[in-house]
Structures are given as structure tokens and as C-alpha cells.
Amino acid sequence: MTNKPLLSVRDARVGFTTVRGVVRAVDGVSFELAEGRTLGIVGESGSGKSVLVRSLIGLVSATTGVEVEGQVVFEGRDLRKLSPADFRRVLGSEIGIVFQDPMTSLNPVTKIGRQIGEGLRLNRGLDRAAADRRAVELLSEVGIPEPERRARQYPHELSGGMRQRVAIAIAIACAPKLLIADEPTTALDVTVQRQILDLLQREQRQRGMAMILITHDLGVAASRADDIMVMYAGRAVEAASTREIFRTPRMPYTEALLRSLPRLSDRTHTRLTAIPGRPPDLARRTGGCAFAPRCSYRTERCDAEQPMLTREGGHGFSCFHPLANGA
Template identity: 55%
Template sequence: MTTTPTSGAPASATGTDAPLLSATDVRTAFHTGRGLMQVVDGVSLTLSEGETLGIVGESGSGKSVLGRTLMGLITNSPGTTVSGTVLLGGKDVHATTPAGRRALWGTEVAMVFQDPMTSLNPVKKIGTHLSESVRLHLGLSRTEAQERAVDLLRQVGIPEPARRAGQYPHELSGGMRQRVVIAMALACGPRLLIADEPTTALDVTVQKQILDLLQSLAEELRMATILISHDLGTIAGRTDRVAVMYAGRLVEYADTATVFERPRHPYSSALIASIPRLDLPPHTLLPTIEGSPPDLLNPPPGCRFAPRCGAATDRCVTDAPGLAPYPGDRDAGVVVACHHPLGAAEEAAV
């Protein structure tokens, strides 16, 4: 394993010396009429070629904003403050010019957005959506770009791709539109794909098809993937590592199997407990997390999860925990932001 970053976030699980993506102390704040809203607050993580990272947390935890910040879609502006370092393939995403960032989009990094209908121009044909980017970035002729568009539709499993390329977004189902958005993201062969809630508003069967498609394409193309979701069940078995976010901060960062088998942060444990299970009797009520996430305009001084945590102490209310390696040797490589990580006291007594 590579060296653990000084922030406490573990390095990539693949053991490469030069990760494809390296984010250090990333912060994104929005200037609002009520004050400064710190939506991403000191996130550090790494990702290697071919690795898949899941970012999970409740709605409003900062997942989508983090994804857009890593991609360079959110930058410093009169209404936004971004700090920290994001290196993609050794290039500083936020230190480059707007033209330099546009050159990265599509070829180095691409994103699959939540709602495929709003990602597609309703007055442009499907083939046009796909051919525009390959003509711009790859320099293909119009005919070559059209052929590439049909090949991409075939690659993502759309039947009759040549006919579909001549249709408009409203003529396709929601699942097919999402496949088109995935094809758009893959058009120029990016090294990193960020999928932000890619199964939103799709039925369960189509959700599985889309997730299976993303997984198979990532394996086939050796593409690094960040899968953003509010549901831990969505990323089970589909990621190498999991970063759990709460109120703009990482609270746990570990390999996927460890998070599911032995979650160390109370928030991670509560999220896993809320997943429906087939072995439970019918009509069993699932546990819920009482209370609401904090107001990011005025977050609590200590642990941001403390008001909703049954194990919180006076220290948790006043002293914000930083990411630190889990104590003990059993879960080496796990980092958790908690003064009283689950299982630590019991293992220390053994």
C-alpha cells in the first residue's frame, strides 16, 4: 500500500506509487445571502487506474459538490471559494486555465450526471450529442464521428443503434437515455469516470442494468471510477473502497468489505442498518437515524454527527475529531473521524 496522506485519508488500495487522482484538503464554499456555506470541508483521497471508489452519504452531505470540484466544474468565482489540491494524472486541475480544464473534460475525466433528461439537449438528435465531443477532442471527420456515435450506442447496449442515433431524447426511455449519457461520457476514452447517482429515477431492474454496465465498462477499459450514491447498498460489491461523507467531511474511509462487515463510525453503521435485508421478516421496520443533518451555514463546533449519535460524549460536542487510523492492527488502512470508533474499546480489552 502507498504511504498514507498526512490528512489521515488512506492511499489507493492498488499499491501504485503514482495515483491517477490525488485530492488533498479539498474545500468548496458557497457565498450566500445568509453567510458562507462550507459544503466540502477538508476532503483528501486518492484513486488509482482501474480502481473504483464509492462516495456515500445522505442527501446534502456534499457528495455531488465534491465530484464536481474534483472534475474542475466548480472553481473559484465571485460566489464560490475552492481551495486544496486536485491532481489528475499529475496535472493540477484547479491551477490550469479554463481552456486547459476543458481539454481535460472528456479525455481525462468525464461525468455521468443524475438526471439524463437534463443532461441531453431536447432539440438535438442522439447522434449529434455523441459526435460533437469526438469531433472536438479527437479531430474526427463528420462521417467518422457518426460511425463512432453508433459504435458507442452499441457498446452501451442500445438496440438498433443506427436508428436510435437519429432520434431525439424524448423518444427514448429513461434507461436508454441514461445509457446515452454513459456513452457520451465514454466517447473520448476518459481515464476517470465520475458517476453521480447514475440510477436516480430509474426502476429497480433498470438500476441494476446501469450499474452492471458501468462496472463491466470500467473493467474492460481499465478506467478508474467514482460512484456517488446516498445508498450503501448500491455500491456493495461494485467498489474497491468506500468514502463515507457527512456534512461535508469524510467520516470513514476504508475498503468496501471492511465498511460493510465492521463499520467503525456510528454514521456508517446506521447507514448500513437502514438497508433492506431479505433475511428480515415481512413488514420489519428498518432503523432510522433520528434528527437532521446540521446547517452548514452554522455547523456545530464538535463532531457534526454528535447531535444524532447515541454514543456521543461531552468531548464529541466540543472537539471535532479528525480522520485518523483506526486503533489496532485488525483493520489496518481504515481511517475514521470519531473519538469513540465502534469496536475499539472491545478490541483493546482483548
């Protein structure tokens, strides 16, 4: 990591007020991301991955109350202290976002070319004709054949994979420094998934963008991310370089996740073995480690005390009984 990170998040917290009490979806997460690096955020469903990144960019929505805390510094600017206009400018032109389902992020009644050009007109001052031309170039860059014709079509006229390419074109149109991709391929066929991940990686490298790639697939994180942060019950329970995470996981939860990865060499074992038990109810916090009830290394202390994130070199883990380094 360089001295000055592109993005620095300190003690991020998000609590939703619900009829069942406060759901602590994000419970004190800190991390840094350097320019041009890819951080993979992994964890089971409900661990707070989406809420965490959405909260960074002011996108958490709640039917009742929501409390968002923590510091988010992007390129030296404290995003939570910017005026709404400045915040929108940063979001519009310096941070690109790709969601799981492109249908939710694309406007169904606006032609694709216009949607790609919109940000360029708003944030880069291009006139309509220049924005339209650039949109066609971007469509071609993200691998859409016949870009001139496609630019005049509506989202529903494209396949799911093509729509996700359009969403990527929109996200990169203003040349952002950071791309956030939240499960960008989950809604797609397996073959298309790979193409979209390849496209994201190529764009990220060519443009030197930093990327946050959220995935529940450790295999995807392994091949695409420089660093990995493992989340469990709203906390970052392990964070290190991808190589370290795979070679020497310290947190039993990460080890369990790794064990659940299907091995390509083992043909009879291609299904994911789930980790027994379920993640805890986030509205009912206990004093101990959230993973303890499912953990084979559990002791009394794990039930009584919350382990803090400990750092050994660049490797962080929150466990009272970490696996041996080099095991």
C-alpha cells in the same frame, strides 16, 4: 493502492455565500483513487457528495459567491493550475461524467448520434462521418437496439433508461481514464437501475477506467465499489475498502447507515429505517463533531472538539469513540 494514484484530492473545500452565511458544503476532504478502481461515495442527502465531485471538475455553480479550495492532481497534473484550454481538454477527453438525470446533460435539440460524436470530433480529431460511425458503435456497445435508427433520434424519443445509456456512451466516447457517476440510477425504475449499474461496471472493467460512484444506497456501493468514502456534513468521516467498511465499521455514523440497510432475509423489514435526527445546518458550524447530536456514543468531548480523520492501516475514521476493530 498503487504508489501513484490517478487522482489525488487534498483538503478540498467549497463554501457558498448565502444570505444565511457561508454554507460549508465541502469541508476539508482528501482522498486518492488508483487507476481502474471504483470509489463509492456514500452519505445522506446534503452531505456534500455532489458538490465535492463537481468542484473537482470545475462545475460548481452558485448564484452568489462560491469559494473552492484544495489541490486536485489528476495523472500528475494539478488541475487547478491548468490553463482553461488545457483544463477543458482534460475534462473533455480524460474524465467522463454521468449525472442523475440524463435529461439535464443531454441536449434536447441535437440528434443523439451527433451528441455522442461531438467529443470525438473536438478532442480526438475525427471527421463528422467517422464520428457518426463511432457513435453508432457506442450506441450498440451500451446496449441500445437498432443503433443506426436511434442515432438519428432526439433524447425525448427515448425512455429514461435508454437516455442514461446514451449519457454513458457520451461519457465513455473518448475513452476517459476516470468516470464520475453521480447517482446515475436514482431517477430510474428499479429493474433499469440494475441494468445501468451492470453496464457501468462492465464498461469500467473492460476499459480499465477508474470510477467514482456517488450513491446514497450503501447496498449499491457494497456490490459495485472497491473502496468506500462515507461523507457527513461536508467531511469524509470514514474511508476504507468496501470489505472493511462492512465488516468493521469504526464510525458510529457508518454503523447507523449499515443498520438502516434493508435486510433481504427479513421480509417484514424491507423499508429503510432512517437514522433518527437530521444532518446539521452547514451554515452554522459548531466546534464539535457534526454527528454528535445524533450519536449514541456522544460525550462532552464530542461537542467541544472536532475529531480529525485517524488512520489505522488503510482505514480512516473521524471519531473519538470508534467502534472496536473486529466488533
